[in-house]
Amino acid sequence: MHAFDPTLTDTIVRHLVDRLSLDPAPLGRIGAAAELEVQLKGAIGARGADPADVLRRYTEAVEPTVVSCDSPRFLAFIPGAPTKAAALFDMVVSAASLHGVSWLEASGAIAAENQVLRLLADLAGLPAEAGGCFVSGGSAGNLSALVVARDTARRRLGLDRRAPLRIAVSDQTHSSVANTLSIIGVDPLVVPTEDHRLTGRALAAALAEAERTAAADGRVIGVVATAGTTNAGIIDDLAGIADQATAHGLWLHVDAAYGGAGLFAPEIRAAMTGIERADSVVIDPHKWLFAPFDCGALLYRDPRLARAVHTQDASYLDAIHGDGAEDHDEWNPSDYAYHLTRRPRGLPLWFSLAVHGTDAYRAAVEHGLRIARFTAELVRRTEGLELVREPELSVVVLRRVGWSGDDYRAWCDDLMQRQIAFVAPTVWEGETVARLAYVHPDITEQMVEEIIATLVAPAPAPALAPAAVSAAAAAEGRA
Numbered sequence: 001m002h003a004f005d006p007t008l009t010d011t012i013v014r015h016l017v018d019r020l021s022l023d024p025a026p027l028g029r030i031g032a033a034a035e036l037e038v039q040l041k042g043a044i045g046a047r048g049a050d051p052a053d054v055l056r057r058y059t060e061a062v063e064p065t066v067v068s069c070d071s072p073r074f075l076a077f078i079p080g081a082p083t084k085a086a087a088l089f090d091m092v093v094s095a096a097s098l099h100g101v102s103w104l105e106a107s108g109a110i111a112a113e114n115q116v117l118r119l120l121a122d123l124a125g126l127p128a129e130a131g132g133c134f135v136s137g138g139s140a141g142n143l144s145a146l147v148v149a150r151d152t153a154r155r156r157l158g159l160d161r162r163a164p165l166r167i168a169v170s171d172q173t174h175s176s177v178a179n180t181l182s183i184i185g186v187d188p189l190v191v192p193t194e195d196h197r198l199t200g201r202a203l204a205a206a207l208a209e210a211e212r213t214a215a216a217d218g219r220v221i222g223v224v225a226t227a228g229t230t231n232a233g234i235i236d237d238l239a240g241i242a243d244q245a246t247a248h249g250l251w252l253h254v255d256a257a258y259g260g261a262g263l264f265a266p267e268i269r270a271a272m273t274g275i276e277r278a279d280s281v282v283i284d285p286h287k288w289l290f291a292p293f294d295c296g297a298l299l300y301r302d303p304r305l306a307r308a309v310h311t312q313d314a315s316y317l318d319a320i321h322g323d324g325a326e327d328h329d330e331w332n333p334s335d336y337a338y339h340l341t342r343r344p345r346g347l348p349l350w351f352s353l354a355v356h357g358t359d360a361y362r363a364a365v366e367h368g369l370r371i372a373r374f375t376a377e378l379v380r381r382t383e384g385l386e387l388v389r390e391p392e393l394s395v396v397v398l399r400r401v402g403w404s405g406d407d408y409r410a411w412c413d414d415l416m417q418r419q420i421a422f423v424a425p426t427v428w429e430g431e432t433v434a435r436l437a438y439v440h441p442d443i444t445e446q447m448v449e450e451i452i453a454t455l456v457a458p459a460p461a462p463a464l465a466p467a468a469v470s471a472a473a474a475a476e477g478r479a
């Protein structure tokens with residue numbers, strides 16, 4: 001199984017070349033479980049099969065039923081859009097079985113990853129000591145950071161493990177933070193937003209109220225601010241929140257999983273003033289920085305605090321920590337998140353950034369901003385459509401006057417069936433509305449016009465596959 005097999009290699013490499021050369025990648029479709037079960041039946045047997053036959057099964061059954069995130073017509077949730085350089089280098093990482101647990105085992109890979117983390121830290125304005133590691137995504141980053149927030153507060157305040165704690169979040173905070181808080185046994189202090197935006201003022205009021213109930217409900221030890229909400233791309237009042245965090249001694253975590261890419265665009269960087277005061281920041285390059293899945297960047301203002309929490313002790317791990325890691329220039333990614341074994345998932349981004357340069361990244365991010373503004377303008381000019389909110393980043397939320405949730409769902413299913421776009425409705429203040437999320441730099445104004453036209457043109461008589469209908473219904477609101 002481990003011998004070099006030129007035929008097998010050739011089969012796969014030819015497939016890779018074919019897939020990479022698709023321009024654009026076909027959108028794909030949603031598979032039905034029963035159909036997939038039949039197509040995959042018997043794939044794994046005791047005696048193995050010809051690789052070409054297995055690959056054929058893959059290209060016929062699996063590949064078309066994974067909606068292509070690298071299609072510019074993927075506009076649901078938050079898409080991904082890896083550069084070709086990053087996608088190719090991901091294969092290098094795989095082919096060389098690169099790993100990135102510890103400096104002892106993977107110093108070169110970690111040094112290159114850290115170069116990218118440094119770039120992101122500089123864009124955010126974090127100090128020279130800032131650092132962290134790449135994790136699988138925003139959820140893993142939020143969890144790893146908030147564990148450090150919790151344990152640092154316990155240590156500083158001399159609190160018992162049973163003492164109840166709270167972390168302030170907003171009613172717009174990403175669902176992964178609610179998961180995190182449930183996992184780490186910290187209660188949320190949900191702060192109401194002003195126009196869906198968490199402000200320093202609202203946080204101050206909530207903290208004053210929370211002080212009165214601290215004994216029973218727990219001290220507030222941190223706050224999660226969002227730099228680009230997933231649903232509408234709204235940037236919280238980071239500077240005002242940072243003021244409150246300083247005044248109350250709170251850990252400031254900025255969830256910039258989606259919006260962090262905006263740091264490349266000077267106008268957005270200005271709107272994110274305050275991010276430089278964060279104790280921890282999460283940015284997902286697999287969203288808007290064109291890295292393949294799965295790639296999340298986690299940064300700490302003071303990485304020593306993370307090390308004190310995440311470093312794993314086991315006698316067989318002593319070797320990777322040397323004699324007192326504090327004084328060494330070694331950097332162990334396993335010390336900065338809850339993981340141990342990991343792929344150096346920052347390397348594809350490192351390669352792509354080095355190949356294309358940061359100017360190209362800025363231009364690609366700015367394209368998303370421009371297309372969002374173009375869409376907003378088009379919506380304003382189109383009778384029957386309303387902009388729900390002015391876009392701040394690259395997400396546009398809009399309403400077709402008079403439509404019900406079923407209308408939006410039928411619209412999404414129709415767009416998918418006609419391969420015009422993969423779109424999912426969302427919910428805004430209790431109302432189902434349309435939402436377009438732009439990440440891919442190849443989305444054009446013509447594509448946007450084509451999609452917007454389908455909202456106002458008489459809907460063609462739908463002949464919907466039941467699987468597609470239920471998938472869109474399930475997807476609704478997932479953003």
Ligand SMILES: *Cc1c(COP(=O)(O)O)cnc(C)c1O
Binds near residue numbers: 138139140174255296
């Ligand atoms: C996408 C997203 C997350 C979750 O990130 P994953 O990479 O999907 O785990 C968290 N927060 C925000 C704001 C996001 O947009």
